[in-house]
Amino acid sequence: MSIETKKLKFKVFRFNKDTDYLPHYDTFEMNVTKDELILDVMNRIKWEHDGTFTYRRSCRHGICGSCAVKVNTKPTLACKDRVFDLVDLYGEELVIEPQDIKRAYKDMVIDKENFWNKYNSVQPYLVADIDEFPTEENIVTVEEAELIDEADYCIACGSCFYACPAVSVNDEYVGPMALTKAWRFNADVRDTATDSRLDSLQQLGSGIWDCVKCNECAEACPKELDPIGKITKLHLQTFERENNLKNVAVRHAVGFKWSIQKHGILDEGELVRYSEGNIGVMKHIPEAIAMFKRGKIVMPWNMPKSKNLDEIKKLVEITSTAKY
Amino acid sequence: MEKLKYALYTGCTARESTPELLKSTMAIADKLGIELVLLDEASCCGASHLQDFDDMLSLVLNARNICYAEKLGLDMVTICNTCQLNTALTKDRLDNDPELKAKVNEKLAEVGLEYKGTATVKHFLYALQDDYGYDKIAEQVTNPISDINVASFYGCHNIRPSHLQNKTNGGENPYKPVSLDNLVVALGGNAVEYESKNKCCGFHVELQNPTTANRLSGTAMLDAIDQNADVMVTPCPLCHLRMDVQQHGISKEIGREVNIPVLHLPQMVGIALGLDPKDLGLHHNVVQSGLDL
Numbered sequence: 001m002s003i004e005t006k007k008l009k010f011k012v013f014r015f016n017k018d019t020d021y022l023p024h025y026d027t028f029e030m031n032v033t034k035d036e037l038i039l040d041v042m043n044r045i046k047w048e049h050d051g052t053f054t055y056r057r058s059c060r061h062g063i064c065g066s067c068a069v070k071v072n073t074k075p076t077l078a079c080k081d082r083v084f085d086l087v088d089l090y091g092e093e094l095v096i097e098p099q100d101i102k103r104a105y106k107d108m109v110i111d112k113e114n115f116w117n118k119y120n121s122v123q124p125y126l127v128a129d130i131d132e133f134p135t136e137e138n139i140v141t142v143e144e145a146e147l148i149d150e151a152d153y154c155i156a157c158g159s160c161f162y163a164c165p166a167v168s169v170n171d172e173y174v175g176p177m178a179l180t181k182a183w184r185f186n187a188d189v190r191d192t193a194t195d196s197r198l199d200s201l202q203q204l205g206s207g208i209w210d211c212v213k214c215n216e217c218a219e220a221c222p223k224e225l226d227p228i229g230k231i232t233k234l235h236l237q238t239f240e241r242e243n244n245l246k247n248v249a250v251r252h253a254v255g256f257k258w259s260i261q262k263h264g265i266l267d268e269g270e271l272v273r274y275s276e277g278n279i280g281v282m283k284h285i286p287e288a289i290a291m292f293k294r295g296k297i298v299m300p301w302n303m304p305k306s307k308n309l310d311e312i313k314k315l316v317e318i319t320s321t322a323k324y
Numbered sequence: 325m326e327k328l329k330y331a332l333y334t335g336c337t338a339r340e341s342t343p344e345l346l347k348s349t350m351a352i353a354d355k356l357g358i359e360l361v362l363l364d365e366a367s368c369c370g371a372s373h374l375q376d377f378d379d380m381l382s383l384v385l386n387a388r389n390i391c392y393a394e395k396l397g398l399d400m401v402t403i404c405n406t407c408q409l410n411t412a413l414t415k416d417r418l419d420n421d422p423e424l425k426a427k428v429n430e431k432l433a434e435v436g437l438e439y440k441g442t443a444t445v446k447h448f449l450y451a452l453q454d455d456y457g458y459d460k461i462a463e464q465v466t467n468p469i470s471d472i473n474v475a476s477f478y479g480c481h482n483i484r485p486s487h488l489q490n491k492t493n494g495g496e497n498p499y500k501p502v503s504l505d506n507l508v509v510a511l512g513g514n515a516v517e518y519e520s521k522n523k524c525c526g527f528h529v530e531l532q533n534p535t536t537a538n539r540l541s542g543t544a545m546l547d548a549i550d551q552n553a554d555v556m557v558t559p560c561p562l563c564h565l566r567m568d569v570q571q572h573g574i575s576k577e578i579g580r581e582v583n584i585p586v587l588h589l590p591q592m593v594g595i596a597l598g599l600d601p602k603d604l605g606l607h608h609n610v611v612q613s614g615l616d617l
Contacts (some may be wrong), residue, residue: 073519074499089497121578165524169539172377209532212540213372214524215409215484219498226485235376256374257381264367266336275531287569294608296569306341307364311435315384319431322378 004034010041012053013097015104023104025095026050032083035319038096039067039078042108055108062222065157070097070106075159096297099162118174122182122201127193144189151184151230153223158226160217172206176217176227179208183230186237198243201234202250208234209249239322251275254324261316264306269297295309328455331393331443332360333411335404336368337561344562344605349403355458355594356464357567358494360401365392369410371562372528374480383424384431386414387439389431395515399444401451403590405560408447409481409488415445420493446492447482449559449589453503454494458510466598468512473552474592475516476504477544477567479560480524498522504557504589511596518551520544527562530606538577541566545574545582555613559589568610585613 007059008105017025018164028049031039039057046053060079067078072090086094096108103110131138160176161167167175182201184195201207208231235253237243244250252275258265259274269288273281291297298304306312336348353360366389368374370382390411393400402408418425420442426465429438446454452461483489490496490504496503505515523544526537540563543568548556558564568586573583586609587595594604606613 072499082611089500164542165526166536169543170533170536204532210529211537212524212526212536213528214480216480216524218485232376232379236379236453239377247532249529252531253373253377256368256370257378260368260370260374260385265339266368266371268336272531276417286572290610291341291569294610295343296608296610299339306367307603308435311365311388312367312385312438314435315388315431316381318434319384320381322381324377 005031006034006084008032008083008087009093010045011046011093011095012107013095013104014053014107015045016107020314023101024188030165034082034084036083038069038071038076038081038083038086042067042069042078043081053270054106063155065155068099068157068159068162068222070099070162071095075096075099075163075222077157077222082220088286099158112158114171115175115177118161118178119156119181122178123193123197124178124181124185126185126188126191128190129192138190140189147189148184149185149187149230149233150223150225151180151187151245154180154225155223156233156263157222159220159222163216163220164213165216166210166212170205170210173210174201174206176231177213179211179234180225180227180230183233186234194237195241195243198234198238202238202243202245202247204247204249208238209247236322240322242323246322248275248277248280250324251277257316257320257322261313263303264309264312265304267299268304286292325460327357328363328451329358329359329398330401330451331363331396331398332401332448333363333366333389333393333407335402335407335561337565338403342526342561342588342608344591344608345403345564345588347603347605348594350590351599352590352593354415354585354598354601355597356461356490358451361396361398363389363400364391365389369407371406372410372441375410378523380427381568382410383414386411387418387428388432388435390415390443390445391437391439393443394440394560399446401446401448401509402450404479404562405479406562408445411445412488415441427531441593444492447559449482449503450493450496452507452593458459458507461507461593461597462510462512465511465596467596469592469596470512470514472513472554473506473516474513475518475548475551475556476501476508476521477525477548477558477563477586478522479557479558479563482559483522487594496570504559507589507593508557511593513596514590516551516553518547518553520547525563525566527566530566534573535577536573537566538570541570542578542580542582544572544581545571545584546578549582549584553584556586557589557592558583558586560565561588561593564588571611583611585609587613
């Protein structure tokens with residue numbers, strides 16, 4: 001029986017912070033069989049081609065999260081993704097790079113200090129008064145456990161964090177992994193720090209309102225945990241617990257309901273005014289003028305409304321439970 | 325081929341700040357012989373922001389929009405990536421959760437509607453690609469856009485999350501999308517290869533964090549410019565608002581002049597089909613192309 005084999009080229013990022021001024025790429029050609037993983041390829045590069053090639057690895061079972069890299073820009077847990085599947089996507093030359101080139105220390109090994117600092121900042125542990133000598137079981141029901149929505153399956157591989165564009169341009173933003181962890185404990189019925197976590201997570205610049213909603217994290221997560229879904233749950237939780245700062249982002253979210261109720265479709269200009277306030281809205285005047293000149297601003301008296309608006313108003317009335 | 329007919333969910337921006345998107349969509353549909361029935365009853369999709377405030381309300385409103393396509397017995401097409409995401413997300417959740425669907429239908433029954441799940445929801449780009457066919461569009465090109473380099477900017481909400489979007493986007497790979505580039509080629513243009521084509525424009529944090537928004541769109545636009553793009557094209561009006569209207573703020577933030585015209589997808593198709601620039605609303609674009617289109 002012959003085993004299906006492909007001759008492939010691997011272009012691999014090489015850099016040593018201690019000796020190199022700039023990184024370079026080495027190309028390795030090898031025959032790969034259909035069940036080999038990216039981790040197998042990295043092992044073979046080290047064992048058969050260049051013993052100095054450096055990368056993190058440990059469990060080989062998708063649990064430890066150490067071997068996360070990027071292949072042709074796609075966040076990849078090396079011990080999970082099959083080489084042939086990546087060839088189907090990208091052809092017979094695969095580019096293997098660390099999660100964040102800018103933070104490369106040696107080859108695939110990057111400095112993850114920023115990642116762990118963000119993680120540590122969200123109280124990623126259970127805060128609860130534990131009775132040391134309980135007289136009965138402390139039972140969490142299945143339904144209560146389901147609220148966590150698998151957020152406890154996060155293996156801290158960093159795939160989402162180093163795929164997040166908001167993280168890449170905003171040093172303060174805690175990012176999708178820390179927020180997934182925050183949800184894991186905020187959804188835990190035993191936890192008593194939910195409100196204090198929400199207080200810090202809704203600060204503008206660093207918290208939930210700085211997610212750009214690109215879904216890169218959902219795409220990147222090797223455990224398919226949908227980090228952006230957890231960020232949305234944190235947003236909703238601030239309203240459920242009536243624990244909101246009155247900032248522009250909060251008013252922006254609320255403004256949609258207010259505008260839909262009035263017109264069905266959005267009143268874009270009014271939404272900006274509602275979100276920013278009468279003074280804050282002034283800073284948008286230059287772009288508003290540019291838009292007006294091009295016929296991009298609808299005047300209040302011409303504001304279109306959805307047909308059957310009464311239906312929309314009724315649905316808002318009988319459905320909406322969120323408070324602000 | 326039987327004439328294609330869809331229910332068009334325009335979204336809000338196409339009726340307000342990007343009127344050129346609706347104009348050019350209707351113009352090319354007419355030219356290509358695709359019938360689009362406007363869903364005038366539809367409300368805003370919530371734009372991923374109502375979803376942060378009131379989940380059930382956003383489901384009910386999006387389900388209602390789909391109901392109107394179902395009532396016409398038509399599939400729905402969208403012309404805004406964010407409308408596409410929120411409508412498709414709603415459909416996916418309701419179609420896979422009978423209990424949730426029943427809850428939503430309980431509300432809809434109060435206004436005499438029922439969500440059934442019979443209509444598909446896809447972005448117009450993919451209707452052109454998968455239902456109409458680029459080869460058939462190429463046959464009708466009278467004004468090939470061959471002298472210009474076009475950088476396709478895909479916009480997040482058409483390509484991610486792929487498990488959701490792949491149901492209607494022809495299996496587009498979010499890390500290596502090709503649909504727009506292939507369309508550029510079908511229209512006779514030069515498709516610019518650049519890394520940022522699948523990146524985020526930052527629109528959704530424009531109010532609370534303009535710095536992030538400007539850095540993200542600026543990085544992508546400079547990437548396109550540095551790869552010799554003459555013009556960018558996008559299927560998303562929110563990306564368009566960001567990249568067409570905000571070039572001044574973007575340039576200021578990233579310290580380099582960003583000056584590049586950005587077209588809506590149907591504007592580009594319309595130009596190649598030889599349609600009148602007025603019918604494509606080119607005069608509404610803030611950055612005028614200055615190209616001999």
